[in-house]
Amino acid sequence: MKMNGARILVEELIHQGVEVIFGYPGGSVLNIYDELYLASDRIKHVLAAHEQGASHAADGYARASGRTGVVLATSGPGATNLVTGIANAYLDSVPMVAITGNVAVANLGKDSFQEVDIVGITQPVVKHNYMVRDIKDLQRTIIEAFEIANAGRKGPVLIDIPKDVQINEWEYVEDMKVPSVTKRRDKSVNDVDAFLEMVKKAKRPFIYAGGGAAASGAEAELLELSRRLDAPVGLSMMGLTALPASYPLNLGMCGMHGKYASIKAQSECDLLLAVGVRFSDRATGDLEEYTKKCMTVHIDIDRAEIGKNVNPDISMWGDVKEILGTLLEKMPQYEHPEWIAQIEEYKNAAVLPPTKEFGPGPIIGEVNRHYAPDTVVATDVGQHQMWVMQYYHVEKPRTLLTSGGLGTMGYGLGAAIGGCIGSGRKRTVLFTGDGSFGMNLNEMATAVSQELPITIVIFNNDVLGMVRQWQTIFYDCHYSQTILDRKTDFPALARAFGAYGFTAWTMDDLRAALEAADQAEGPVLIDCHIDMDEKVLPMIPPGRSVKDMIVKG
Amino acid sequence: MEEKFAVGLIVTNRFGVLNRIAGLYAKRCYNIDSLSVGVTENPExxxxxxxxxxxxxxxxxxxxxxxxxxxxxxxxxxxxxxTVFAQHMFIKMHLTGTERGSSKHQVLALINQYGGKVADFGEEHLTAEITGTAEKVESFVEKVRPFGILELSRSGDIALGLGIENTLSVEKNKEE
Known part of the structure; x- marks a missing residue:
C-alpha cells in the first residue's frame, strides 16, 4: 500500500511492537506528528518538557520494560537536545531508537533554519546511525535500526529523516523481511577445560558481575554459579539487579564507593570470575593492583571489551546466559568454608562511622521498607546515587534505573517517568539530590500531566555533595562553586507544577510523607534536609587500590 | 612495542562511512599514518x-x-x-643552477633506477611519478631532495594479501 514517509514510519514502529514513544514536536517532524495524531489509538506519545527529558524517559522505559525505548525530536536544537540522552544509553548499553526530523534534502548542507548534522554529531555515541535521503530506504532502515539496537551488546541507533522524505510516498510492505545487518560471529567459547581446571584449583573464588549479566537475563545462572562455586559475588553498579540483595553471598557493589566486604573480597580472591563487565576505572581503581593476586576469567558479549582494560587469563566471548549455562553443565559443587568465614568477617566488620539519625542510610532504609520489592527505583547522579547503591536492597531484575557510564546529572526524573510507564504505571521512586534535580526538574510537568505515581525523594544538603566531598578530601576544602545557596522551595515548586510536596527534617516527617504519598494520584515530592558534610564511604581515591581505602568521614 | 601496522577493511560504499572509520580512530586515540580508500570490484x-x-x-x-x-x-x-604494499607519488622538482643539464640528467637516471615515469616537465621543472613500498618512495624523496623539491603528493599504502585467497572476503565473514 502506498503511504507517505511519516505514515510508513508510524506503521513500522507499530509493527516493531512499539506501544509508546517519548518526544517533542517541531517544524521538521510535523508530518510525523500528524500521523501520530491519526494513529493515536494504536501508539501512544508522551510529551516531555524538553527533548533531553524525553531521551532519558525512553532510556528509563527501556531499562524497566526490557523493550526498545523510542524518542522523537525535531531537527536542529530538538536533535542536539537528545545527545546527552543518547550518549547515556550508549555508555550503559540500553536499546534505544532515536528519530529526528531534518530539513528537506534539497536544503541539507546549506545551514538552513534548524539544520544540524545530527548524524555527524551523534556518531561517537551510537551503535549506528542513518540519514534517510530516499523514501525507498525508509522502511528497511527502521527495521535495521531495531535489529541493531537489540543485537549483541545493546545500544542506541539514530534515524534522521528529512522533511520531504516524510512527505514523499512509497509502498509500505506488510511484515517486511530484510537481510540481517548485524555481525556474523557472535561467540567464541574455548578453554572450557582450562577454565574448569582453574576453578578446581581456586581456594578463594570471587564473582564480579555487571550489566552484561542483567542484560542477558542471566540472573538464575549467576545465582547457580555462585552456589556451585561457593563463591561470593560483587556487582558493578550496572549489575546490581542481576542478583537479589537478600542472597547471603551477594556482597553488593564493588569499586570506588562499593561495600567494604565486596571491595575486600575482590582484593583477596585468587580467582576473579568477571561476568558481563567492562572493568570501568570506577570499578577497578589501580589496574596494576587490581588483578595482582588472582587469576582472571572474563566473559562478555563484546569482544572489544576483552583485554581492553584488564588482560584475562581465560576469556569467553558471547551471550553471558548461554556461556554460564554451558559452564554450569560441567561444573561440580565446591565448598570453601574458610573463605566464606573470612567473607562473613568482612561483612560484619564495623569499619564505617555510624550515620546520622536522619542520614542517607536510615532515609533509604525507610523508603525501601515502605515499597514492595518490585518497585522501580531511579536515581540521579552524585552522593545520593552512591548511597542508594550501598543501602537500597535491589531484589528484582529491571528495578534500578541509574546512569552508570556517563554519570548524567538530570537523568533521574526523565528515567523515572519512562520507568513508571514501562512498568505499567506502578508507584515508582526517584532518589535525587538538590543539584541533580535542579537540572531537569521541568519534567515535573510531564509527570503531572501523565498522572504518574512517582515518589521523588530529594537529598537536600544545599551543596553539590559529591564534588564537595572531593574538594574536602583532595582540594583543601576549597568549596569552589559547590555551595548552592539557592532559596528554592522544592515542595512549593512541586505544588506549582500541580504535584504534592512535603518537607522532612526527621524520620517521622518522612514516614508521614510516605503515607500521604500512598493516597496521592500523581507525583509526590519529599524534600529531605540532610547534613552537607555526610560523605559517601568507603571511598577508594581514583586510580588507587584497596590499600588506600578511606573509611573515616 | 610500538611499530607500524596496517589494517585492511571492506566497507559499505556509502557516504559518511570514511567519517565513521576515521572517527573511531580519533575517539579511541589511535593515530593514522596513512589511509587510502577506493571502490572494489563490487561497487557495493x-x-x-x-x-x-x-x-x-x-x-x-x-x-x-x-x-x-x-x-x-x-x-x-x-x-x-x-601482504604486498605500495604507495604512489608525484614529486615536482625545481631544476636550476649552472649545471642544469647535468642535474636533470641525474634526476632522469634516478627515475629510471626507481622504475618511475616522467609525468610532466618544463624549462625549470620536472615531475616524477614513483610507485613502490613506503621505504622505496621515501628513499627517492631523500635522493632528489638536494635538487630542490617544489611539491609532492603521496598516496597512503594500498595493500593486498599474498596467495590465491581473498583475505578480506565478505562472504567468508558471513559464514563464520
Missing part, C-alpha cells in the same frame, strides 16, 4: 587500507572496535610477510 563495497603506529594492545583493539561498526563488512590486520 570500498576497500580501505590504514597504516598506524602502535603496540600489540592497540593492534588488537583497533580490529575489535572496527569489527563492531555496521558498515565494516570485513576487517583484518595485514601481516607484512603475507
Amino acid at each position: 563495497y570500498s576497500r580501505i587500507t590504514i597504516v598506524s603506529t602502535g603496540d600489540e594492545y592497540m593492534r588488537d583493539q583497533v580490529v575489535r572496535q572496527l569489527e563492531k561498526l555496521i558498515d565494516v563488512k570485513s576487517v583484518a590486520l595485514l601481516e607484512p610477510e603475507n
